[in-house]
Amino acid sequence: MTSSLLPRRLRALVWRRMISPGSEYFELRQHTEGWELTGSVVVVLEGQPYFVDYTLLTDAAWETRDVSVVRRSVEGEARLHLRSDAEHRWWNEGTELVELRGCPDIDLACTPSTNTLPIRRLALEVGQSAHVRTAWIRMPDLSVEVLPQQYTRLSPTRYRYESNGGSFKAEVDVDALGLVTNYPPGWERVAVSGE
Template identity: 60%
Template sequence: MTSQRNETASGPASASRCLRALIWRRMEQPGCEYFELRESSSGWMLAGSVVLAEEGQPFAADYTLHCDRQWLTREARIVLRRGGVEQQLHLRVDEQQRWWKGTDEVPQFRGCSDIDLAFSPSTNTLPIRRLALEVGQGRDVTAAWVRMPDLSLVTLPQRYTRLTESRYRYESNGGRFVAEVETDEFGLVLGYPPGWERVVATKG
């Protein structure tokens, strides 16, 4: 899975520095992810390579997400592979918080600040960093959710509440799903039961 990694090597990634690289392991089903958080003068880049099983089928996905200095999502590129079939998704966000898929607006995403990838824990970092909640504070957000296994696009109401310096309660769909997320100093997931746990990471 090299297409996204090669694409960014001569673009924004070449002028950025890697703050942390890590591997997450999926807890309930087979799967893992190699991930990098990178910083540049214009903002942040999240890049991951994911392999997982979904609905009894093997999948592989490469993605890169670009955010501005305020952690607002500005662009997302995803390549999904399954059984020899490749599917690509490119989203961009303009200054009016309108989301575009090619030349077509995604109207249900208008006003959304964060993308949420259903196949990765990395995107929890975006609202965690953007909201900068104090301990005891909570905030409702609506994410632009990219679902598996078809990369369909829907909105997802969410709520983040900061419980301690490093732990957040995450709720979605009006509290029908609730989890506590442990994070590191970059706001990256350490543990997100029942979904993901960190296996290893670079120091820093």
């Protein structure tokens, strides 16, 4: 393999969790066929420590194609591997998850990185808004369900994020690559390279 075909790392960063103890080391890489998001997350949920490793692959249009998640805790290890096709059909270990049909994005509950997917895919102009259906991976059990969301671009670097019919709202700041810099009350970026 020549060096021109190797994935190119565009950004590495660390997020700090503000709502409870935790942090994440994250990398964004560009491939010839799309994008790779990887992260290692350490969080405390309901007083218990959890470690999550994930790798997420998208196509060139930022639509999710493959997701691998490993969660470790005192209860042991849990794994989840999902893949999606161009028609937004999803599979887990060869079984189609029919309820997720039509979801172009994944949303992994323990990281702000997956907000980048609809932000990049939708490419909204300032003032525009869009509704999306995401395949939401919950923590800590790694169950998956549909989560309706809405993104509104408020400025070149700020979005209003809403989910569950507006019952949750947050204003999210992002960098030029659409990666979160500040997401109150959840996360803030504390270190970055490649910018």
